[in-house]
Amino acid sequence: MPIHEKSLIRPENLREQESLDIDGIDVSGPWSTFIESRVVNDYNENLEDEVSAFPGGSLIHRCWQCGACTNSCTVNAINPDFNPRFWIYLVRLGMEQELIRDKDIIWQCVSCHKCTHVCPRDVEPEGVMKALSHWLEYKGHTPKSNSMHFDEEFYSQVLKTGKIEEGRVIRNYFNRTSQPLFQNWLIRMVKGMIRGLPFVLMIKMGIATLLRPKTRNWKASSDAISEYLDERVEERNSVINRTDQQEGKHGQE
Amino acid sequence: MDKNENLRKDLQRVAYYPGCALEGSGHAYNRSTKQVGKKLGLDLVEIENWNCCGAMEVKNIDPEIQNFLSVRNMSIAKHKMGFDVVMAPCNGCYHNLKKAEHDIAHREPTRTALEKLSKKSKVPEYKAGDIETIHALDWIKHAIGESNLARQVKNSLKGLKIANYYGCMYTRPRHIFPEKDQGENSESTSNPHFMDDLLRAAGAQIIDFPLKTACCGGAHTLSDCDTSTRLVLNILQAAETCGADVIATECPTCHTGLEMHQIRAEETLNITTKPVMLYFTQLLGLALGLSPRKLGIQENISDSLDLLRQQGLA
Structure with missing residues (x-):
């Protein structure tokens, strides 16, 4: 079938002929572009439930596809392929394979909250983006993103001491993601930071690095948080296992 | 009053x-x-x-x-x-x-x-x-107010051209700030102005700055450096084009992000931008006659002392 808005179609689904003659009529030029016809039959009917089970994704069912999220999106302005509305659409339809095509950019949401600000249905699209990137990692479609490494490092420190020490977060994060700590711009930044630092403060910050700032009597909170998270993770796994069982696969370990 | x-x-x-x-x-x-x-x-x-x-x-x-x-x-x-x-x-x-x-x-x-x-x-x-x-902005705005503040100014910020940068989390999403967008005296989520009001009362020249609430990529400042550098450059270059010498900030993550990626843009893209970053509390402190040392101005990575000396503020 001839089409008018090529930008909406994936390039691999387009067929273009240099010259074409149909029933004696010359349809060369723009009219000779066609969409490859196909039937989608690999739906994951539980996709919306799965994504909803990840932190931030629970309100996805409210979406009515107005597109305000994509229009307001900071990352979309840099990369037009970053399209929250479209991804929410695919999830609700259960089109897992289609969604996976954008797996390498979904994690790049910068959490500016413009989408959540304008969303008329309180979907919290920003949270849905986070849920989606975790889902992609959980299902093994992508390796853990740098952003997820950072979140995990941050969370582990909060869980342990109730506070974070920025230097430690940064060092451990660079370590986890095997990035060199000595990059020109980082060195210049640290120099700039030390330049004006009063001696006493420098000593104080040094001590904080060694002793780590702590919230006192944090253990009860830390235990409660761990236990709560374990329950959430178990619930999430059971949702995913349900899909796998329906598809006759083995359950997640 | x-x-x-x-x-x-x-x-x-x-x-x-x-x-x-x-x-x-x-x-x-x-x-x-x-x-x-x-x-x-x-x-x-x-x-x-x-x-x-x-x-x-x-x-x-x-x-x-x-x-x-x-x-x-x-x-x-x-x-x-x-x-x-x-x-x-x-x-x-x-x-x-x-x-x-x-x-x-x-x-x-x-x-x-x-x-x-x-x-x-x-x-x-x-x-x-x-x-x-x-927020600290609400605090000074509602406890002291512009006219009281103006009365206590010792060194006017006159001549200092400031673009106010509020970032994302101060106004978004609007529904978690029910007190905002309530008409006169309340903060606006689309065009926040509390920092403008306070610094104007301290004598500064406030620049019309369209990227007040643009994103600096703070959440991914280390995990997606290239995106953050690009977003920060938008902000720095817009402020410079609008004629600002200073970008006033009210968030430590935004502030450090702007400082960090200003340097990174120089190192990785060879793009230099002029505006310096100062916390709005540092600017108010200077106006109230506090010394740069007391306000930790030399502790900022972004070096603003030359500019402040030129303006007779340090």
């Missing part, structure tokens, strides 16, 4: 939640906030044994755990210290406390989760409305 300014006496003494960043990279913001408060006769009482708010990270592990982190702080301020108002100068902390308040008031699953977590942690139960969270 200007009759349009409804000043609030109850903000003379508030609970103070500095947060982790203000004990690290944002220490100059911490120091200048305290100094300005002292100079203006306002009292800050730090929340006892506070914990991290979870920033932009813990919510990605679980949003209710993040809400619990905020609730523990608010509960201590209310039930152990007897305060009704918490002031948080960091946009991240401020946002998270507001978000927790909103979710408790509007979402049953949040209430159930928090009840459970609070009980196990032996944190006194927090109820919607127990605490009013305000």
Whole structure:
């Protein structure tokens, strides 16, 4: 079938002929572009439930596809392929394979909250983006993103001491993601930071690095948080296992 | 006093939640906030044994755990210290406390989760409305007001061209800030102006700056450096084009992000931008006659001393 808005179609689904003659009529030029016809039959009917089970994704069912999220999106302005509305659409339809095509950019949401600000249905699209990137990692479609490494490092420190020490977060994060700590711009930044630092403060910050700032009597909170998270993770796994069982696969370990 | 300014006496003494960043990279913001408060006769009482708010990270592990982190702080301020108002100068902390308040008031699953977590942690139960969270901007704007502030100015910021940068978390999403967009005297989420109002009262020339609430990529400042550098460059170049010498900030993450990626843009893209970054509390402090040292101005990575000397402010 001839089409008018090529930008909406994936390039691999387009067929273009240099010259074409149909029933004696010359349809060369723009009219000779066609969409490859196909039937989608690999739906994951539980996709919306799965994504909803990840932190931030629970309100996805409210979406009515107005597109305000994509229009307001900071990352979309840099990369037009970053399209929250479209991804929410695919999830609700259960089109897992289609969604996976954008797996390498979904994690790049910068959490500016413009989408959540304008969303008329309180979907919290920003949270849905986070849920989606975790889902992609959980299902093994992508390796853990740098952003997820950072979140995990941050969370582990909060869980342990109730506070974070920025230097430690940064060092451990660079370590986890095997990035060199000595990059020109980082060195210049640290120099700039030390330049004006009063001696006493420098000593104080040094001590904080060694002793780590702590919230006192944090253990009860830390235990409660761990236990709560374990329950959430178990619930999430059971949702995913349900899909796998329906598809006759083995359950997640 | 200007009759349009409804000043609030109850903000003379508030609970103070500095947060982790203000004990690290944002220490100059911490120091200048305290100094300005002292100079203006306002009292800050730090929340006892506070914990991290979870920033932009813990919510990605679980949003209710993040809400619990905020609730523990608010509960201590209310039930152990007897305060009704918490002031948080960091946009991240401020946002998270507001978000927790909103979710408790509007979402049953949040209430159930928090009840459970609070009980196990032996944190006194927090109820919607127990605490009013305000930002450092609200605090000075509503406790002192522009006309009182103008009267106390010793060194006018006259001639200093400032673009005010508010970032994301101070105004978004609008539904967690029910007090904003309520007409005169309230803050606007689409065009915030409290920092403009205060710095104008201190004599500065406020530049029309269209990227007031643009994103600096702060949440991915280290995990997606290239995107953050690009977003920060937008902000720096727009400010420069608009004629600003200074970008005034009110968030430690934004401030450090702008400083960090200004350097990174020079190193990796060879693009140099001129504006220097100063916390709005440092600028107010200078106007009130406090020394740059007291306000931690030499502790900023962005070097603004030459500019301030030219203007006779340092």
